[in-house]
Amino acid sequence: MSHILVVEDEAIIRQAVRRLLQRHDHEVTDVDSLDAAKEQDFSQFDMIISDLRLPGGNGTELITLAGNTPVLIMTSYASLRSAVDAMKLGAVDYIAKPFDHDEMLQAVTRILSKGKMSSETPATVTGDASPDPEGSSTGIIGSCEPMQLLFRKISKVAPTDATVLIQGESGTGKELVARALHSQSRRANNPLISVNCAAIPETLIESELFGHEKGAFTGATAQRQGLVEAADGGTLFLDEIGELPLEAQARLLRVLQEGEIRRVGSVQSRKVNVRLVAATHRHLKELASMGEFREDLYYRLNVVELHLPPLRDRGEDVVEIATAMLTRACERMQQPAMQFSDEALHAIRTYHWPGNVRELENAVERAVILADDNSIEASLLGIEVSADRYLSETMRNNLVDTSNPYQADDPANGNQGDLSLDDYFVHFVLENEASMTETELAKKLGISRKSLWERRQRLGIPRKKGK
Structure with a gap:
């Protein structure tokens, strides 16, 4: 049983995290201030989860005091930049509030397993151990042949520093693949910085990625480090890279070619050592032929291409994934164990799932909320399955x-x-x-x-x- 220290001044969040961890067999000590945390014996904890801003100071002060005990920083989206700075100070990872329970559990499991591997098998940290090709070490569920092929490719490319382009429809789990590449690489102990290029306004994207100097533009009141620089020594994951403006593409190309960046408003370049993983649901080669994406950048990105199949092409994986999601949803909502009816399983197998894994997760969660007993019926999933696709041979x-x-x-x-x-x-x-x-x-x-x-x-x- 792992012993975790939770440092959070908001009682509701602190209690929620404590109950969540205790339900998953972790021993938890929780305190509400930095001073109370400093009174603890950090050597008795396997990890620390701390809010960034606390009464008496910042949670980052615990990073030095904790020694070899890993620190996970919780922060609001408004303080995301501070969280990146915290990782540069030595935080093992950060999680943005409000966070999903599964996201917290995955982060805790990843950090604890990494700590256990570091103490028991040092070779694994340096990337000498062979990754599990079956996908169990990636956190990705998949037994179909396309997924097995993907797992084998991940195990081969992860230990290298090759740039990877992940292709797949929205909701298929491209970020999970990026995390698997990072966790099985020699950079696993360094930051993984994830950026959704579509979520940042075009006017701010260059400043966010490459940083800026004081006075570089209106509102630039201080020097700011960019996310590329924050990922120095680790992995930079650029999701929806097809949405990146052409000006930013030119700067990114220089990072890949020369291994250096130049902050907005600066005349000096800085060397960075970053492994780039990019993802998109768009066809970059077609965009390049239309002049909407730099062709030279496309070929730089496409060193190794990983294709993530849509859920509708993964056969029985959809049932395996839905069952795992059902178990997690019941635990998260403190509901008794539930199971899908035969009709629900047939609907899950037959439905097209245009939103892929994300849509499936929403459907399962909706069904758990609306269920009157421990059986999940097809109608509770809220999906429209046409009779042409749904009527089975048995029904006929x-x-x-x-x-x-x-x-x-x-x-x-x-x-x-x-x-x-x-x-x-x-x-x-x-x-x-x-x-x-x-x-x-x-x-x-x-x-x-x-x-x-x-x-x-x-x-x-x-x-x-x-x-």
Whole structure:
């Protein structure tokens, strides 16, 4: 059992973190000020989680006092720059408030496991140990062949300093791949700085990435270090790099070619040692052909390309991921263990998941909140699965009725297997609407009430009054 010190002056956050960690078998000591933290014997703790701003000073003061005990800094988004500065002072990582419980648990697990590896197998820290190709060390769930291929590529490229371009649709988990590359690299003990290029205004992107000198522009009242410089010695992850303005692309190209940056408003360059990992859901080569992305930068980025498949192409992985998400959601919401019904599992397998893993996570969380018992029904997932994609072979067989002239084996009418899904739908609704409510009909068909109503309108099957 790990012993963790939590330093947070806001009682609600402190208690929430304590309960979360205790539910996952960690021993927790919590205090509400820097002075109270300084009274502790840091050698008895496996890690420290501290707010950045505390009564009596900053949480960064604990970094020096803690010695070899890793310190995780909590900070608001408004203080993100200060968190990066904290990492330069020796904080092992930072987490922005408000944070997701899973995000906190993943950070704690990562830090504790890294500390254990450092004490037991020093070779792992230097990158000499072989990473697990099956993905268990990455925190990414995936048993399908495309994911196994991805894990093998990660294990090969992670120990190098090669620039990596991660391609994949939004919500597929590109940042998880970036974290896996960093955690299995020789830079694992140095910062991983993640930047979403689409989230920073175009007028500020160069200053944020490369820093600026005092007086470089209106409002630049002090010298500021950029995020590229903050990642010196570690890994810089640029998400949605396709949104990077052309001017910033030129500066980034110099980082890759020369290993140096120049702050906005400065005439001097600075050397940096940064491993770059970039990600995008856009086709950079097409953007380059249209003049929207620098072609020379594209080829510099595309040293090693990793493709993250969409959820719809990952087969049974979607059920494995949904089940893991269901377990975590139940723990987070302090609900008893739940399970998916057969209809829900079929809906999960069949749905297209345009929002990928992010959409799946939202659907599972919604279902846990709305569930009345320990069974998750398909209707609770809030996804629209069309009858054309949803009706399974089992459902079709259940709908077969030899008394139906559409389904007779008479060659003039065609075999049973030739009947269209619309015919099945019409037959099933007409046969059962007298004994079933609209909700029951929709559930049996595996569609929502809205889809049932729309299909009734299209096929000319009016809903009987009173149903």
